[in-house]
Amino acid sequence: MNNNVLTTCYLISSSILLLSSIIHSLEFIFVKKALNRLIYFKEAESSESQIVNLYSSLSKNQFHIAIIVLSLIELFLLVNQPLSLLYKTLFLCITILHLYSYAKRKIGRDGADQLRLLAFLSFSLCFFSSNDLIKILPLYFIGFQLLILYGTSGLAKLFSSHWRKGNVLGDILMTNSYGSKSFAKYLKSNPTIEKAFTYSAIFSMLFVPISFFIPIPELFYISLLCMFLFHISTAVLMGLNDFLFTIPMAYPAIYYLYISFHYMF
Amino acid sequence: MMNDYIIITILSSFTVLSVVYQLKSKFNLKKIWKWDKYGIIPNYSFFAPLPLTNDFRIIYRITSNEDTKNNFEELSAYQYKNWYIFLFNPFKYYNKGLIDLCVSLMKEYKSLEEDSKNFIQVSSNYIGILKVITDGIKSHDINDEIEFSIVVTQDLFEDRKASVVFRSFRHKII
Numbered sequence: 001m002n003n004n005v006l007t008t009c010y011l012i013s014s015s016i017l018l019l020s021s022i023i024h025s026l027e028f029i030f031v032k033k034a035l036n037r038l039i040y041f042k043e044a045e046s047s048e049s050q051i052v053n054l055y056s057s058l059s060k061n062q063f064h065i066a067i068i069v070l071s072l073i074e075l076f077l078l079v080n081q082p083l084s085l086l087y088k089t090l091f092l093c094i095t096i097l098h099l100y101s102y103a104k105r106k107i108g109r110d111g112a113d114q115l116r117l118l119a120f121l122s123f124s125l126c127f128f129s130s131n132d133l134i135k136i137l138p139l140y141f142i143g144f145q146l147l148i149l150y151g152t153s154g155l156a157k158l159f160s161s162h163w164r165k166g167n168v169l170g171d172i173l174m175t176n177s178y179g180s181k182s183f184a185k186y187l188k189s190n191p192t193i194e195k196a197f198t199y200s201a202i203f204s205m206l207f208v209p210i211s212f213f214i215p216i217p218e219l220f221y222i223s224l225l226c227m228f229l230f231h232i233s234t235a236v237l238m239g240l241n242d243f244l245f246t247i248p249m250a251y252p253a254i255y256y257l258y259i260s261f262h263y264m265f
Numbered sequence: 266m267m268n269d270y271i272i273i274t275i276l277s278s279f280t281v282l283s284v285v286y287q288l289k290s291k292f293n294l295k296k297i298w299k300w301d302k303y304g305i306i307p308n309y310s311f312f313a314p315l316p317l318t319n320d321f322r323i324i325y326r327i328t329s330n331e332d333t334k335n336n337f338e339e340l341s342a343y344q345y346k347n348w349y350i351f352l353f354n355p356f357k358y359y360n361k362g363l364i365d366l367c368v369s370l371m372k373e374y375k376s377l378e379e380d381s382k383n384f385i386q387v388s389s390n391y392i393g394i395l396k397v398i399t400d401g402i403k404s405h406d407i408n409d410e411i412e413f414s415i416v417v418t419q420d421l422f423e424d425r426k427a428s429v430v431f432r433s434f435r436h437k438i439i
Binding site for chain 2: 026027031108110111117118128130133137140144145149157159162172176180239240
């Protein structure tokens with residue numbers, strides 16, 4: 001297999017991951033103090049696990065600024081000295097900081113947080129591999145995670161009687177939490193279009209793992225494009241921008257997994 | 266070479282665990298949850314099987330004595346969505362946290378036996394909500410007590426419905 005493809009996929013995945021880390025940490029800096037109490041309210045419980053309480057020695061903002069600065073340095077090193085000792089060391093530091101922040105934050109986590117953390121952990125773990133496996137293994141792992149993500153999400157909706165009714169999208173968008181009143185009203189006044197959007201969301205999610213096994217690359221690329229558009233729409237309508245910045249990190253990985261799979265057969 | 270085998274084993278095992286965990290049978294959750302203290306094994310069933318179609322609101326009031334009851338006030342949980350939320354949306358963490366707190370508390374309360382419902386007072390979710398509310402109280406009398414309720418609403422509908430899904434006990438403010 002072409003080593004350039006492997007390196008390119010690895011570099012793009014790593015870049016998007018670091019960018020996602022920067023935006024995530026930046027958002028936490030702007031979470032108000034009063035709101036922070038809600039997100040980290042189980043802080044006292046965490047002391048049972050005997051993790052050094054970094055939040056007592058660093059303020060919340062200093063903690064997240066550290067992640068941002070390290071991520072920016074990593075982006076620079078990714079271009080100039082990828083996989084150097086300094087790059088790996090700083091990457092491991094960022095991973096530890098993200099793991100600590102994730103473990104502390106008992107509520108308010110979602111699938112994008114989980115995928116980001118898994119990416120950091122797998123990339124870091126694979127630094128201890130030899131040669132090309134440093135790049136291949138994390139790409140395969142993240143690619144598989146993305147297949148599980150879309151497959152699970154699609155199947156969970158397919159087997160849900162609420163989603164099968166086809167009228168759930170308008171109800172979700174009618175909430176203050178994830179709502180867009182104007183679009184929700186439009187869907188509610190056009191039930192056929194609401195059904196079409198609901199079923200197309202389910203179909204698009206399932207289309208990714210299905211098209212993965214079909215040796216027609218164009219179909220697979222179209223499935224990923226559909227899901228990318230889906231993530232744009234959820235970011236715009238529902239404010240779920242984390243998915244837009246995190247999940248595309250896995251697209252180069254799943255692309256490499258796809259060509260490896262079909263190259264093998 | 267040995268490192269490669271160990272890493273491949275770890276990543277493969279985790280991948281298998283991830284698949285198994287998605288199957289969501291009670292057996293799987295109990296076995297896996299025991300050692301996954303930090304919730305690293307992912308849960309990818311977004312908005313399914315039961316999608317979120319309501320808003321949760323936490324309301325509270327301070328009572329000075331049996332006869333004096335102030336009006337309920339609401340814990341601020343929602344804000345106007347700016348045009349740039351698709352790029353930058355820090356508020357979503359608070360909003361999601363609130364939803365998780367309310368949902369967890371209601372699940373815990375539902376799982377308690379009828380004669381054990383008062384044990385909800387030692388739930389970390391219950392205490393967490395109390396802590397968040399009392400942290401925001403600027404001044405109070407030594408005899409003041411606080412109680413809260415969780416209200417589920419469908420705000421953006423024209424005929425907005427609201428129903429109380431949880432009522433707390435009364436507690437001294439500390």
